[in-house]
Amino acid sequence: MASHVDHIREIESVGLGAATMRDATVVQSWLRCINKHRLDPAQACEAYIVPDTQLREHRQQSEELITIARSGLESLFRQVAGQNYVLLLSDRAGVTVDFYGDPLFDNNLRKAGLYLGSEWSESRAGTCAVGACIEAGEALTIHQTDHFDNTHTPLSCTAAPIYDIQGGLSAVLDISLLSSPIKKASQNLALHLVSATVRRIELANLMAQSSREWVLRFSRSPEFLDVDPEAGIAIDGSGRIIGMTNGGAKVLARSGNLDWRDPQALIGQPLSRFFDMDIDDLPDLTRQHRPQDRLVFARDGNALFAHAIEPNIAVRSPAGARHDIPTSLRNLSGGDGQLAALQAKVAKLAPRPVSILIQGETGTGKEYLARAIHEASGRTGKFVAVNCAAIPEPLIESELFGHLPGAFTGAAPRGRIGLIEEANGGTLFLDEIGDMPLALQSRFLRVLSERELTPVGASRAKPLDIRVVSASNRPLEALARDGGFREDLLYRLNAATLVLPALRERSDFVWLLDKILAKHRMNGEALAVAPAALLALKAYHWPGNIRELDNVVSVAAVLCHNGVIEVSDLPEALLRRALPQRSEEPHTQRGALEAVLASCNWNVSQAARSLGVDRSTVHRQIKRHGLNHRN
Incomplete structure (x- = not known):
């Protein structure tokens, strides 16, 4: 050596x-x-x-x-x-x-x-x-x-x-x-x-987190397919990829000529984007069929043996009886498996003083969850929400910490109590925490470690009793590695981390839609969604999550007649994206295609215009799915 x-x-x-x-x-x-x-x-x-x-x-x-x-x-x-x-x-x-x-x-x-x-x-x-x-x-x-x-x-x-x-x-x-x-x-x-x-x-x-969804496992050899597969992906009821192993990511990336290191290019895509099959073909790949007969072909021409595992609908919450969950947390979901596990975890964490970091895409309900945590915590103080990205950087320090009279040019004559102090005895919710300036992160780290704060212009610190819940849709670990976020602050904030699933990953879509419909009913009359419109809503990818769904329903509630939302009341962009297309062979789901045809009274030319394709493409899909006007 x-x-x-x-x-x-x-x-x-x-x-x-x-x-x-x-x-x-x-x-x-x-x-x-x-x-x-x-x-x-x-x-x-x-x-x-x-x-x-x-x-x-x-x-x-x-x-x-x-x-x-x-x-x-x-x-x-x-x-x-x-x-x-x-x-x-x-x-x-x-x-x-x-x-x-x-x-x-x-x-x-x-x-x-x-x-x-x-x-x-x-x-x-x-x-x-x-x-x-x-x-x-x-x-x-x-x-x-x-x-x-x-x-x-x-x-x-x-x-x-x-x-x-x-x-x-x-x-x-x-x-x-x-x-x-x-x-x-x-x-x-x-x-x-x-x-x-x-x-x-x-x-x-993957199996533990996708028990309510289809799971497709792969092997290059039929002998090992059912006992030691090499890769796996999870697929939701609309046929979109919602989870994967690293091996699964590489299978998808090779098939689609994509980079497996960019999972956002893979998650949410239809199964048919990567394989010469769709969700209707999965029952043919279960154990009822011989391993050597379960052969699938990727879009890049590679062949793999596949084992499809059906969703287990009768999943029980791992956290015991639902009545053990505080009411504020019960209202988070209508039976989704991922959220049931999250509710159980939060029920244990809420009364404890640990800091919690909530991660999730924009619009998934991070502030709603933070409020639920506060309500279940038993803390008597206020819930104070701060959007770190919305406050101008020159003002954020005085907004958070407060200031004494005359502490700086433009300061309030009588001084000001900061948002941190306002949350004393309660919960401070820091949304978009990844946008907090680095210099301010150092001061806030001291607040967490010393449990006291010093207003701008003050020489004495004040004792503090707050519970901190923070949230971000950005990968804070990556930010910390790149020097954009303090690692020591991250470890203070994420004593417990909760991940909110995207709307497209949730199995309680109809329950959530009913809640939003009740919120937007007009003149006290109930709102309803026509079956064709519901199929289109279910087929959409929802990049804006619950917030986007709320916006869509609020507009549709105004446009609809007799309190029933039809496909024609939904945004055209939603309908186009709910039916993803490729230039030669669109991969539409049968139900979503029926929804558009029904909204057009089976006028194929009008349906083609709505989808942004030519009439021959719509005719080809009608034939492929065996559809007719009497269906």
């Missing part, structure tokens, strides 16, 4: 542009360590174990993943028993939230950082398997002197990323040795084992 001096010189020369025989992932990591993280290879950095309170926060956020992954980790640990391997499950921040190792070597493992609570982010530990895996997003081995820091050069570490069903990196599984053979190729088997385990964890997670 090279000496420490040689190792340092090699890193410094690579930093200056010299060539090396190291893997490209190692070189890229070394350069990030030097240029981005400003680390010095000559400065040794001992392994870091986060404090117990911080570890509890990280484990709480990863509780669901730890539970799902545990069976796979135990199986992997049994496979490598007696070979002195250690398994680390790290979260997105690089903190080890679960750990499997020989207790006889506890002291050595803790000293080396191969232990529960160790932080292996690249900015903290330099080039290492967990940190480089988080950055690269792919499985890799960092072997001995591949490590940036001399402290870690005895180790050989192999890691693979675990992706959530929306395509975001959620964790890393690492398998490490305190000492290993000199050759890096000795860890090829470890790389295979950790990648296979991650694949099974992702499939288990």
Whole structure:
């Protein structure tokens, strides 16, 4: 093994542009360590174990993943028993939230950082398997002197990323040795084992979160299709992709000539965009048919064996009886499985003083959830909502912290109580927290850590008792990695993270629509939706989520006759997008096509104009679906 001096010189020369025989992932990591993280290879950095309170926060956020992954980790640990391997499950921040190792070597493992609570982010530990895996997003081995820091050069570490069903990196599984053979190729088997385990964890997670939807699993061999598939995707009732494993994302991306690293280009697309099939073909791919007969063809010409698993409609809430859920939380959904699990989680968190971060697309109801948390918390103070993106940056500090009389030019003569102080004894809701200026983030971090605030122009701090709920539709972890958001503030805000599903992912659409119809009824008369219009609403992708649905209904309520919303009352843009087209072969759903034809009284020319296609395309789709005016 090279000496420490040689190792340092090699890193410094690579930093200056010299060539090396190291893997490209190692070189890229070394350069990030030097240029981005400003680390010095000559400065040794001992392994870091986060404090117990911080570890509890990280484990709480990863509780669901730890539970799902545990069976796979135990199986992997049994496979490598007696070979002195250690398994680390790290979260997105690089903190080890679960750990499997020989207790006889506890002291050595803790000293080396191969232990529960160790932080292996690249900015903290330099080039290492967990940190480089988080950055690269792919499985890799960092072997001995591949490590940036001399402290870690005895180790050989192999890691693979675990992706959530929306395509975001959620964790890393690492398998490490305190000492290993000199050759890096000795860890090829470890790389295979950790990648296979991650694949099974992702499939288990997809199945757990998509039990009310169709799940389609793939294999290149019929023999392994039903027992150890290679990839999976989840499909909603309208035939759109709503979830996937990383392998599933790569299958879709290859088929559609897209980038699997851009999951937003995959999620929400119709199944027929990627395969020569649609949702009506899925029953032919269930276990009632022989594996070798379940062959599907991707749009890029590749053939795969597929196993379709039907939705389990009779899913029970994991949280016990519904009457245990506070009323404010019960009103969040009408039986959607994802939201039932969320309600149960929130019911436990609401009375606790922990900070909560709500993530979700624009319009999914983040403020509504925050208010529900406040109402279920038992706190007697006010609920104060602050949109960090709506307040002009020069005013946001005085708006949040308040100010004394004459504290600055233009200050209110009598001073002003800030929004933070206004929430004293209650809940402060910070919407669009990702837009808070960096300088102000430092001040707010002090508020959270010290539980006191100092108004602008004041010299004394005031004690504070607030519960903080924040929300963002932006990936705060990525912002933090890029320096746009303070990591230490993020970890204060996301003691618990709640993710609101998009409207297109929810199974209680009709229940939600009924709630909105009741809100917009005219002159006290009930509103209704004609069957054809309901089919069109269900087929739409809803990029604006609940807020967009509310806007559509509010306009349709004014336009409709006799309190019944017809297809003609819906926006033309909605109808076009509800029926996604390709230039040669549109992939429409039977029900949505019927809806447009019904609205046009089966005038094919008018239907074609509504859809933005020619008449021959509509005729071809009518023939394909076996439709006629009497249906």
